[in-house]
Amino acid sequence: MKAVERIEQHYLLKQLPQAIxxxxxxxxxxxxxxxxxxxxxxxPKSIVEVNIFNLxxxxxxxxxxxxxxxxxxxxxxxVNDKESRWLETNFTPWYDEKENIKGSxxxxxxxxxxxxxxxxxxxxxxxxxxxxxxxxVGCWEFDVQxxxxxxxxxxxxxxxxxxxxxxxxxxxxxxxxxGYSRNKISMIFHKxxxxxxxxxxxxxxxxxxxxxxxxxxxxxxxEKNGEVVKVFGTFQDIHDQVMTExxxxxxxxxxxxxxxxxxxxxxxxxLDSRKILVNKSECEYLEKSPKELxxxxxxxxxxxxxxxxxxxxxxxxxxxxxxxxxxxxISIKKNGQTTNFLTSKIPLFDLQGKVSxxxxxxxxxxxxxxxxDQLRNLxxxxxxxxxxxxxxxxxxxxxxxxxxxxxxxxxxxxxxxxNEKEREHIITMLTKASDNLLExxxxxxxxxxxxxxxxxxxxxxxxxxxxxxxxxxxxxFLDKNEVSIKNEVDQKLVVKSIxxxxxxxxxxxxxxxxxxxxxxRKPIITLTTKKLDNKIxxxxxxxxxxxxxxxxxDKIFGMYKTFHNNKDAKGFGLYLVxxxxxxxxxxxxxxxxxxxxxxxxxxxNEESK
Amino acid sequence: MKKVSSIFIVDxxxxxxxxxxxxxxxxxxxxxxxxFQNGKEAFDALAGRLTLEQDIPKVIFLDINMPIMDGWDFxxxxxxxxxxxxxIINMITSSIDPSDYQRWNxxxxxxxxxxxxxxxxxxxxxxxDLEGFHMAx
Numbered sequence: 001m002k003a004v005e006r007i008e009q010h011y012l013l014k015q016l017p018q019a020i021x022x023x024x025x026x027x028x029x030x031x032x033x034x035x036x037x038x039x040x041x042x043x044p045k046s047i048v049e050v051n052i053f054n055l056x057x058x059x060x061x062x063x064x065x066x067x068x069x070x071x072x073x074x075x076x077x078x079v080n081d082k083e084s085r086w087l088e089t090n091f092t093p094w095y096d097e098k099e100n101i102k103g104s105x106x107x108x109x110x111x112x113x114x115x116x117x118x119x120x121x122x123x124x125x126x127x128x129x130x131x132x133x134x135x136x137v138g139c140w141e142f143d144v145q146x147x148x149x150x151x152x153x154x155x156x157x158x159x160x161x162x163x164x165x166x167x168x169x170x171x172x173x174x175x176x177x178x179g180y181s182r183n184k185i186s187m188i189f190h191k192x193x194x195x196x197x198x199x200x201x202x203x204x205x206x207x208x209x210x211x212x213x214x215x216x217x218x219x220x221x222x223e224k225n226g227e228v229v230k231v232f233g234t235f236q237d238i239h240d241q242v243m244t245e246x247x248x249x250x251x252x253x254x255x256x257x258x259x260x261x262x263x264x265x266x267x268x269x270x271l272d273s274r275k276i277l278v279n280k281s282e283c284e285y286l287e288k289s290p291k292e293l294x295x296x297x298x299x300x301x302x303x304x305x306x307x308x309x310x311x312x313x314x315x316x317x318x319x320x321x322x323x324x325x326x327x328x329x330i331s332i333k334k335n336g337q338t339t340n341f342l343t344s345k346i347p348l349f350d351l352q353g354k355v356s357x358x359x360x361x362x363x364x365x366x367x368x369x370x371x372x373d374q375l376r377n378l379x380x381x382x383x384x385x386x387x388x389x390x391x392x393x394x395x396x397x398x399x400x401x402x403x404x405x406x407x408x409x410x411x412x413x414x415x416x417x418x419n420e421k422e423r424e425h426i427i428t429m430l431t432k433a434s435d436n437l438l439e440x441x442x443x444x445x446x447x448x449x450x451x452x453x454x455x456x457x458x459x460x461x462x463x464x465x466x467x468x469x470x471x472x473x474x475x476x477f478l479d480k481n482e483v484s485i486k487n488e489v490d491q492k493l494v495v496k497s498i499x500x501x502x503x504x505x506x507x508x509x510x511x512x513x514x515x516x517x518x519x520x521r522k523p524i525i526t527l528t529t530k531k532l533d534n535k536i537x538x539x540x541x542x543x544x545x546x547x548x549x550x551x552x553x554d555k556i557f558g559m560y561k562t563f564h565n566n567k568d569a570k571g572f573g574l575y576l577v578x579x580x581x582x583x584x585x586x587x588x589x590x591x592x593x594x595x596x597x598x599x600x601x602x603x604x605n606e607e608s609k
Numbered sequence: 610m611k612k613v614s615s616i617f618i619v620d621x622x623x624x625x626x627x628x629x630x631x632x633x634x635x636x637x638x639x640x641x642x643x644x645f646q647n648g649k650e651a652f653d654a655l656a657g658r659l660t661l662e663q664d665i666p667k668v669i670f671l672d673i674n675m676p677i678m679d680g681w682d683f684x685x686x687x688x689x690x691x692x693x694x695x696x697i698i699n700m701i702t703s704s705i706d707p708s709d710y711q712r713w714n715x716x717x718x719x720x721x722x723x724x725x726x727x728x729x730x731x732x733x734x735x736x737x738d739l740e741g742f743h744m745a746x
Binding site for chain 1: 622623624625627628631674703704705706729730731732
């Protein structure tokens with residue numbers, strides 16, 4: 001009978017989907033569902049042999065727990081060849097109809113998945129904590145319902161509060177610096193809850209210790225069933241970063257302001273001489289915007305020759321790593337505009353110390369250069385004038401001295417002379433000396449006039465006609481000496497000259513040619529003109545004695561220099577002519593061969609100076 | 610009175626020549642006083658006398674500024690001549706140009722003759738102007 005009952009029961013239990021077993025007081029498994037056996041990895045038919053105490057031998061005090069006859073549950077690990085799994089087994093006291101204890105009803109569930117999840121969460125939490133510690137990124141969580149605010153350790157550290165500190169929303173907001181930061185956080189935090197707008201802001205807090213620090217606070221609402229339940233966020237100390245950024249920005253600003261406002265052209269070029277930075281002055285000089293200049297080379301901007309020189313300089317600096325400092329350069333832009341610069345090129349190194357290009361600095365010195373040229377011209381002119389003046393002073397002193405010395409000497413003689421005839425002789429000498437002095441003074445006056453009369457105006461003069469005019473005034477003199485004059489001057493040629501000087505020049509050169517004519521032949525004087533580089537040259541050639549220029553070349557135009565034993569020679573004519581020509585901005589040269597003849601070339605200056 | 614065998618006066622200014630001649634009268638007895646208008650004439654005459662083995666001048670009065678060949682050029686040429694006697698050369702000039710004085714100093718060094726420098730005006734010629742230094746004594 002008993003056996004039959006047992007079989008029915010067993011069959012009922014066997015089919016239960018849940019893992020359930022009936023255990024007797026001695027721990028033997030009376031009956032169990034198939035699924036229970038499966039959980040424990042046992043063949044379904046081995047009921048009789050199985051004892052719960054054997055199965056759960058690792059569970060401490062199972063026997064005692066069972067004897068208490070109360071509900072309890074245990075977690076235990078089942079390890080077989082393939083895998084390990086976590087099980088949870090509930091023990092419930094088992095009574096018969098008369099309420100006598102018969103054993104336990106054992107209910108087992110596989111909780112491997114839950115345990116795995118728990119372990120995973122633990123791992124993630126550990127990672128999060130480490131991450132937060134390493135990256136100095138803290139986090140916080142606000143529960144909308146309870147209004148509880150959670151700060152992680154890092155967040156607390158950033159606020160410089162002890163780890164035991166428990167924050168609330170008001171206190172948290174009050175950590176923000178009054179003004180912008182505090183207003184902003186209040187607003188965005190409110191918005192995050194009300195409108196679910198996530199935020200991420202750089203703000204300033206004042207820590208517990210009173211330090212003002214930059215932080216980055218981000219937050220995002222977390223919804224559940226369409227309602228905001230939490231706000232989760234991160235909290236990061238970015239003070240050093242912001243400070244560095246600010247410093248860099250300030251330096252950059254300073255540098256840009258400095259470079260842009262320098263009254264110098266500044267540019268940076270890469271290794272291919274392409275511009276990678278230009279300042280305001282450089283842009284203004286090249287009449288282009290920075291955008292138009294970046295990436296351009298000198299070949300795009302300057303005359304080819306200039307660009308080539310510049311590129312060679314760049315290469316030199318990049319190769320030798322030696323800067324070029326304060327070199328005078330000339331830049332010619334594509335439109336032909338020429339500028340003088342004082343240029344420096346300095347090699348530029350990258351952070352690794354490798355040359356990456358060069359820095360160029362150019363100062364426009366065109367104005368200075370122009371002034372320098374003007375000054376040099378002025379100095380040259382002054383020095384020439386000065387030389388002339390000294391020369392003239394010597395001439396004056398020498399000539400006047402020689403006359404006055406003669407006067408003194410003759411007067412001394414007169415004083416001590418008794419012989420009447422000799423006295424008369426001395427007086428004749430004195431008269432002669434006086435005449436000489438007068439003539440000298442007159443000559444000197446003429447020279448002074450030329451050098452001071454700068455107000456005399458040049459007028460256009462027809463050279464041919466002027467020669468004819470002078471020739472007429474000299475008719476008697478020329479006829480007497482049987483001179484033939486060949487006027488081969490271009491009849492239409494007109495030069496700008498001072499008429500009186502033109503008279504003097506032609507007159508002196510003609511009479512000179514006659515005075516120094518050769519006794520062996522009749523004088524022939526040829527006058528010609530030609531144009532050379534827009535300058536008009538009047539040449540007067542004679543067939544006279546000629547002059548040894550190697551010997552007298554430098555003196556021929558000097559005052560009172562004569563080179564022939566000629567009674568009429570006073571050594572003044574050529575000196576006067578040279579002064580007159582030079583006063584008009586021209587010059588005079590001479591070619592000669594002894595006993596062949598002489599040619600004087602007069603260069604007229606066409607400028608109306 | 611000093612007896613001088615031969616004197617050259619080289620000057621293109623007739624008044625100066627007249628003065629020198631007049632001033633020589635009371636101090637020198639000389640039958641051979643020659644006048645030249647420039648250095649070239651004087652040099653040619655001197656060189657001619659040298660070839661003909663005639664008396665060369667003992668004393669020369671020499672102007673600086675003259676046409677054709679000036680006093681300096683004359684001195685230059687004179688140094689080139691083979692003369693054993695020491696000629697007394699009195700350079701007479703109205704020039705007060707320091708460069709002329711400097712040049713005289715330079716010439717004094719290289720010239721084997723006695724070179725004196727006299728600035729105009731001169732009023733008197735001394736016997737000492739006609740005598741060389743007494744080298745032997």
